[in-house]
Amino acid sequence: xxxxNELIKGxxxxxxxCVIVQQPVYGYQIIKELERRxxxxxxxxxxxxxxxxxxxxxxxxxxxxxxxxxxxxxxxYYYITEKxxxxxxxxxxxxxxxxxxxxxxxxxxxx
Amino acid sequence: xLTVLSNYLDSIRDNLRLDHSSEKEVIQELETHIxxxxxxxxxxxxxxxxxxxxxxxxxxxxxxxARQIYEAxxxxxxTQALLAxxxxxxxxxxxxxxxxxxxxxxxxxxxxxxxxxxxxxxxGKPAWLFPWLGYSLLPVVAAAxxxxxxxxxxxxxxxxxxLPLALWLLYSVTVxxxxxxxxxxxxxxxxxxTIIGWFVAIxxxxxxxxxxxxxxxxxxxxxxxTFLALGVTVATFIRLRRxxxxxxxxxxxxxxxxxxxxxxxxxxxSIPAFLILMVVxxxxxxxxxxxxxxxxxxx
Numbered sequence: 073x074x075x076x077n078e079l080i081k082g083x084x085x086x087x088x089x090c091v092i093v094q095q096p097v098y099g100y101q102i103i104k105e106l107e108r109r110x111x112x113x114x115x116x117x118x119x120x121x122x123x124x125x126x127x128x129x130x131x132x133x134x135x136x137x138x139x140x141x142x143x144x145x146x147x148x149y150y151y152i153t154e155k156x157x158x159x160x161x162x163x164x165x166x167x168x169x170x171x172x173x174x175x176x177x178x179x180x181x182x183x
Numbered sequence: 184x185l186t187v188l189s190n191y192l193d194s195i196r197d198n199l200r201l202d203h204s205s206e207k208e209v210i211q212e213l214e215t216h217i218x219x220x221x222x223x224x225x226x227x228x229x230x231x232x233x234x235x236x237x238x239x240x241x242x243x244x245x246x247x248x249a250r251q252i253y254e255a256x257x258x259x260x261x262t263q264a265l266l267a268x269x270x271x272x273x274x275x276x277x278x279x280x281x282x283x284x285x286x287x288x289x290x291x292x293x294x295x296x297x298x299x300x301x302x303x304x305x306x307g308k309p310a311w312l313f314p315w316l317g318y319s320l321l322p323v324v325a326a327a328x329x330x331x332x333x334x335x336x337x338x339x340x341x342x343x344x345x346l347p348l349a350l351w352l353l354y355s356v357t358v359x360x361x362x363x364x365x366x367x368x369x370x371x372x373x374x375x376x377t378i379i380g381w382f383v384a385i386x387x388x389x390x391x392x393x394x395x396x397x398x399x400x401x402x403x404x405x406x407x408x409t410f411l412a413l414g415v416t417v418a419t420f421i422r423l424r425r426x427x428x429x430x431x432x433x434x435x436x437x438x439x440x441x442x443x444x445x446x447x448x449x450x451x452x453s454i455p456a457f458l459i460l461m462v463v464x465x466x467x468x469x470x471x472x473x474x475x476x477x478x479x480x481x482x
Contacts, residue, residue: 099212100219117243118220122212123251130255138208148212 084124085133086167087114089152089160092134096149099125125150133159185235188217191245197479198249200364201256202307209252217242250426257429259310259421267311267421270296270318271374271414279407283399293322308363310370314417317371320356321378323349361475368471369433370420376464377409377440383456384448405447409440430469437464 091097091105099121106114128134133156136148152160192210199206217238224234242248259267273292282288300319303312327349330341360368385398399406416436423429441460445452452460 098215100216118216118241119243119245119248120251122209122216122248123255126209126252126255130258145215145218146211147215148208 083167084120085128086160086163088121088124088128089133089156089163092150093152093157093160096137096151098147098149102150128156132156184214184217185231187232187235187239188221191239191242192217194245195249195252198246198253200253200366202309202363204307205256213242213248253426254424257310257426258424261422263309263311264418264421267314267370268414268418270299270314271410271417274318274374275407275410275414277407278403278410281400281403283403284396308360308367310367310421313360313367313371314373316356316360317374320353320371323352357471358474358478361471361478365471365475366426366429366433368474369430369468370417372467372471373416373433373436374410374413375467376437376460377413377444379463380441380444380452380460381406381409381448383460384444384451386451402447405443408447409443412436412440412443433468434465437461437468 087106088102091102091109097105102125103118103121125134125136129136129150132153134150135153136150138146139149140146192214195213196206196210199209201209220238220241221231221234224237225231229237273295277283277288277292296315296318300312300315303309303315306312327341327346330338330345357368357371360371381402385395385402413436416432419432420429423432438461441457441464444460445457
């Protein structure tokens with residue numbers, strides 16, 4: 073589990089940007105969305121989500137905005153920024169190259 | 184909300200050490216998260232207590248979460264780093280360029296420091312404020328020392344009127360800063376060991392003022408250099424994210440500047456005096472952490 077968490081930690085920025093790019097989302101929704109889309113694989117300490125979101129916000133890759141719900145509660149929704157879109161495109165490219173290279177080694181053609 | 188959940192949020196608040204508005208936003212966001220999670224867990228059939236316990240397990244240690252959020256917020260921009268280093272640089276230039284004997288320069292510096300400190304305090308005490316705040320308190324201490332040298336009848340006025348006011352101001356600013364983050368108190372007090380070091384090296388006791396001023400003149404470039412070194416320290420401090428690195432950079436800088444004082448003072452600082460100054464420096468820079476702990480336990 074510790075090794076899996078290390079892997080997630082390394083790719084958390086890309087994972088968050090991939091979720092936020094689809095629609096504005098709030099913290100708890102991101103946790104649920106990651107769990108759903110990874111079929112339960114991405115389960116991590118939820119407290120680590122907010123430091124990562126705030127880091128991306130500070131770096132200008134996402135933007136947090138408070139919204140008041142019809143029941144009066146307030147939620148902070150995250151939106152991707154122009155800079156975030158460029159970064160996500162770059163990170164996607166890096167991941168795809170990495171996965172291709174890993175596959176070439178883990179599952180060599182003809183074996 | 185159950186006490187256990189409120190305690191969790193309180194523990195995060197105590198360890199965040201962010202400015203008031205950021206702290207409020209972080210706590211509100213986590214509170215919403217907890218409410219959403221507990222509601223969903225209860226819908227899945229758990230009791231209120233089981234839902235709260237599960238939620239806390241999923242969130243993880245409050246101290247770790249607070250530390251990571253602090254690290255996400257703590258790094259200042261290069262502009263903030265420059266702004267924080269500016270009072271040290273100006274103080275350094277005051278000596279390095281021999282402006283310290285010009286009343287105009289001193290008054291200009293005093294006004295700039297006071298105006299910036301008041302502006303920063305009014306703007307919610309950002310990290311760049313604290314070096315300015317430290318220098319803005321120097322004239323308060325200097326005035327108290329000068330008043331003690333007045334004729335006896337006047338020095339009583341100083342003791343009865345000025346000293347209590349000055350002590351109240353110093354106490355109130357220090358306690359308020361410690362409540363924000365003890366590290367900012369250390370940042371505020373950073374020049375103090377260097378100032379004491381040069382004061383001891385110049386030895387004004389029982390000497391004529393002219394002799395003292397001449398010695399200041401001789402040492403002025405080196406005094407300037409030590410304050411420029413403090414400017415570099417503060418800029419580095421603002422750019423660092425991790426607390427232990429910030430503490431280390433302040434302590435190492437204290438050691439380096441005091442070593443510079445001892446080296447450039449050309450033997451005027453004895454080894455015991457140098458060692459005492461090192462202890463004073465460690466006390467000045469690290470004791471705010473103990474005061475913070477005491478304040479938390481008492482209130």
